Amino acid sequence: MPMERMRLLVPEMRELLEANQVEELKDVIASFEPIEVAEVFEHFSEDEQLSLLKDLDLSTAAEVFEELHVEEQMRLISGLAHQRAARVLDEMSPDDRADLFEDLPEELVSRFLALMKQPEAADVRELMKYPSNTAGGLMTTEYASALEEVTVEEAMRNLREEAKRLEVVYYLYVADRVGRLVGVVSLKQLVLSDPDRRLSEVMKSNPVSVQLEMDQEQVAKEVAKYDFLAMPVVDTQGRMRGIVTVDDVVDVIETEATEDMQKMASMEAVDEAYLRVGFFSLARKRIFWLVALLFIETLSGKVLQIYSGAIEAVVALAYFIPLLTGTGGNAGAQTSTMIVRGLATGEISLRDGSRVIVKEIFMGLFLGLILGSFAFGRAYWGEGNMALGLTLGISVVAVVTMATLAGSLLPIFFRLLRRDPAVMAGPFITTLVDVASLIIYLEIARRLLF
Amino acid sequence: MPMERMRLLVPEMRELLEANQVEELKDVIASFEPIEVAEVFEHFSEDEQLSLLKDLDLSTAAEVFEELHVEEQMRLISGLAHQRAARVLDEMSPDDRADLFEDLPEELVSRFLALMKQPEAADVRELMKYPSNTAGGLMTTEYASALEEVTVEEAMRNLREEAKRLEVVYYLYVADRVGRLVGVVSLKQLVLSDPDRRLSEVMKSNPVSVQLEMDQEQVAKEVAKYDFLAMPVVDTQGRMRGIVTVDDVVDVIETEATEDMQKMASMEAVDEAYLRVGFFSLARKRIFWLVALLFIETLSGKVLQIYSGAIEAVVALAYFIPLLTGTGGNAGAQTSTMIVRGLATGEISLRDGSRVIVKEIFMGLFLGLILGSFAFGRAYWGEGNMALGLTLGISVVAVVTMATLAGSLLPIFFRLLRRDPAVMAGPFITTLVDVASLIIYLEIARRLLF
Structure with a gap:
């Protein structure tokens, strides 16, 4: 939260809490946003937190509780009297509540479900059925709906009734007698329509x-594309089951971008904030790819051994290995990043595949020629050896072209196989390029130098 | 759009357009979303597009027009009769309209502003004052506001009036007599409150x-944090000037993530879709870093020249250069990606800097020990040389530790300098690590092998 707001809120809440001035505390909390109260709340002792959750009115307590991290929620829910805990759970948003229940131990799940109100408990059971990374796992069941034969006036009256239950009303969804989604009315449309229609x-x-x-990534893309505030979720029979709201979509887009970047850096996706992940669990997510790439890279040693005669004859060849492999790797990383991201955002589709590959081959040639000239200059003037200069220059052109080709081809190929193209980026391309560059370099050397 | 919807819409629109059945066409268009109509629309000929824009009612024409790409908008707006164009512009959302005007040639700007309605023209002039990557550049001026002394009942009546003008009403903002934002009422609150208060x-x-x-990135973070549907924008006097809506925030988050990834791949950010960027403009965004990194990489040649005695004596040392630099580069890329992304999403703040760096040093040591054992094995059994095996093994531990340290230190340092940490990732770290690894490797070799 902005610093000034934080500076206002923290000492004020502390003071009122210590003086046990519950009513004043409630007023202060009401004038701040739940996320802000939750941020301050996390700095309180557990006793203070529990007493606050007991003293606040239920809906405020639930709003603040919703904004806490799941681990914090689990700790507090076990510390509250079970009756009070069940009431707070009743009041929570269905989607946040289902997320918390996913993480609760089996035994607490059944205990709380028994204590909660019947409709809310049924709702939890329903939402827990869906995998958390799907539309079903993302949706909430708090939405407004009506039958198609209802009049505008009746619908408005019902909506006003329902407003107490629903946090925000975005749209009124229209269903037929068997619950199939057949239409949607925006509130604006409703307000402007003849009440008798x-x-x-x-x-x-x-x-x-x-x-x-x-998949939630696809859901996020659809909501973003249509600029909806909420997207209805239907089952295979077309019956409406819930809505995915845009605030959850914002989180999904952030999370998916983070996961893609981590995969592009050749590690498994880390589903928690960096500072919250344990050392060994983070190490586990990083080591697999590092070892796998190290094994691929041992091939480069093999290549150099095979060409050891050439290297022993012209040791200067070895001086330019890092420059050559590095430049190829950088060009490949650029390409793969753009293609992977383009595929993820939908800017590039499989239909564009051949256009992309052709563009990148020419791009590789063009960039390679510029970089090759610099490399030629460095080797020629540095070593005073024209043949070595030519070997390096030509190798850079070939390697950069090969690297951009690999950087576009591999992600597209992986998408064709319906695998995540993100793993075909950065370090993976760089490592492959290392091995291939050496073969190209030493083959060119063999022809030009000996 | 989902394939089935597309298959319905395209032939239907085509047919009705060709048969000139304008009324039926309007009905079809009304039952689809503007973005869907725009997608189909882009496949029509320019004449067809212009005749559609003339025949549709103004608000539908503006809705579809808004969803087109800016280049398409510019082409069409020049093709429409100026009077009609001015009416469509009048109807557009203020934020989309201001974006279009940013790109229009000076001469068209003044011509259209003269033809548009007075309030809309003033609005364009106002919005064009703000840089496009700020809250002012992102905001729209379509929001509902009222004075604090107004009653709930009056406010509701006004809102119903205003609904015609406003696309969606999210919140009612409350201002004092001089226009300062002093409060906000959700529609739910309004509906549930006593009408006389x-x-x-x-x-x-x-x-x-x-x-x-x-900055728009910061604005997006705030909206995402608070889960608002719209964020009010105020000037330095606290007077309300507009709102940033969540659908624009979704676009900002996507764009900023893409830009960060491109910078992390050591290229300048490309602000258009991959397939829409011209060849040379794309090459320009890529070549700077490639050349700069090539020059840094020439240092590795220098290092190897300095140690040429050692390499000539034990050529096998050269065989492991790619494995060593590659492994260090991969570990560094993992770290820098996590830290850069953590800083971007706000998961990591500067206050956490030292914790992060300590964690990464230990992580580097731990991962380095595992990778170093594999490298030792490869060199020892591959070459039958214990000293060479030890040289490589120890070098891998040192290089991986150094790389993770660089991968965490450099982004944090760049953030301290208030520069974008994203450029301190991937290829940049990899290239620095290349040069440093060689020094470490050959120094260790000098001590162990000779």
């Missing part, structure tokens, strides 16, 4: 929706 | 807002 006449029919099992 | 009594005072000149 039926929803079926004013709604937008043919509404966009996503399926329960759609 | 004044806004000052029911509003949330102390509302969160951002400043006009705040």
Whole structure:
């Protein structure tokens, strides 16, 4: 939160809490956002936290509780009296609540479900059925809906009733008798329509929706594309089951971008904040690829051994190995990053594959010629050896072209296989390029130098 | 759009357009989303596009027009009769309209501003004042506001009036007599409040807002943190000037993640989709870093020349150069990616700097020991030379530790200098590590082998 707001809130809450001035504390909390209160809250002792959760009114307590990290939530929910805990759980947003239940131990799950109100408990059971990275796992069941034969006036009256239950009303979804989603009405449309008309006449029919099992990354893309505040989620029969709201989509987009970057740096995705991941669990996510790439890289030693005669004859050849492999790796990393990101955001589709590859071959040649000239100059003037200069210059052109080709081809190929192209970026390309560059370099040397 | 929807829409629009059945066409368009119509629209000929823009009612034409790419918008706006163009511009969302005007040639800007309605033209002039990557450049001026002394009932009545003008109403912002933002009321709160109370009594005072000149990346972070549908933007006097809506924030988050990835791959950020960037403009964004890194990499040649005696004596030392530099580069790329991303999302702050660096030093040592054992084995059994094996093994431990240290230190240092840490990742770290590894490797060799 902005520094000034933090400076206002922290000492004030502390003081009121210590003086046990509950009413004043409630007023202060009401004038700040739940996330801000939660941020301050995390600095309190556990006793203070528990007494606050007991003293606040239920809906405020649930709002603040929702904003805490899951580990914090688990600790506190076990510390609260079970009756109070069940009431707070009743009040939570269905999607945040389901996320918490995913992490609770089996035994607490059944205990709380028994103490919670019947509809809320049923809701938890329903939402826990869906994998957390799908539309079903992301959605909330708090949305407004009505039947198509209802009039605009009746719908408005019901909405006003429902507003107490629903945190925000984005759209009114229209269903038929068997629950199939058949239309959507924006609140604006509702307000501007003749009160006597039926929803079926004013709604937008043919509404966009996503399926329960759609991957969250795809869901996020759809919501972003349509600029919706919420996307309805339907089952295979077209019946509406929930909505995915845009605030959750924002989180998904951030998380997916982070995961892609981690995969592009050749490590497994880390699903928690860096500072919250344990040392060994982080090491485990990093070591696999490092070892695998080290084994690929041992091939470069093999290549150099095979050409050891050439290197022994012209040791200066070895001086330019890092420059050559490094330059190829950098060009390959640039290409693979752009292609992987383009595929992830949907800017590049498989249909564009051949266009992309052709563009990158020419790009590699063009960049390679510029870089090759510099490399030639460095080797020629540095070593006073024209043949060595030519060997390096030509090798750089070939290696940069090969690297950009690999950097575009491999991610597209991986997408064709329906695997995540992100792993075909950065260090992976760099390592492959290392081995291939050496073969190119030493073959060219063999022809030009001996 | 989902394939089935596309398959419905394309032939239907085509057919109706060719048969000139304007009314039916309008009905079809009304049942699809503007972005979907725009996608199909881009496949039509320019004449067809212009005749559609003329025949559709203004608000639909503006909605579809908004979803087109800016280049397409510029082409069409020049092709429309100027009067019609001015009406479409009048109807557009203020933020999309300002973005288009940024790109229009000077001469068209003044011509259209003269033809547009007075308030809309003033609005364009106002919004064009702000740099496009700030809150001011991102905001729209379409929001609902009221004075604090207004009653709930009056506010509701006004809102219903305003709904015609505003696309979506998220919140009602409350201002004092001089326009300073003093509170915010959610629609839910408004509906549930006693109609006779004044806004000052029911509003949330102390509302969160951002400043006009705040960077869009920061604005996006704030909106994401608070889960707002819209964030009010105020000037230095605290007067409200507009709102940034969450759909624009979603785009900013995507764009900023893409830009960061490109910088992390050592290239300048490309602000358009890969397939829309011209060859030479893309090459320009890539070549600077490639050449700069090539020059840094020439230092590795210098290092090897200095130690040429050692390499000539034990040529096998050269065989392991790619393995050593590659492994160090990969470990460094992993670290820098995590740290850069952590700084970008706010998971890691400068205060955490020393914790991060200590964690990474130990991580480097730990990963280095595992990788060093493999490297030792490869050199010892491969070459039958214990001293060479030890040289490589110890070098890998040292190089991986150094690389993880560099990968954490450099981004944090760059953030301290208020520069973008993203450029201190991937290829940059890899190239630095190349040069440093060689010094470490050959110094260790000098002590152990000779």
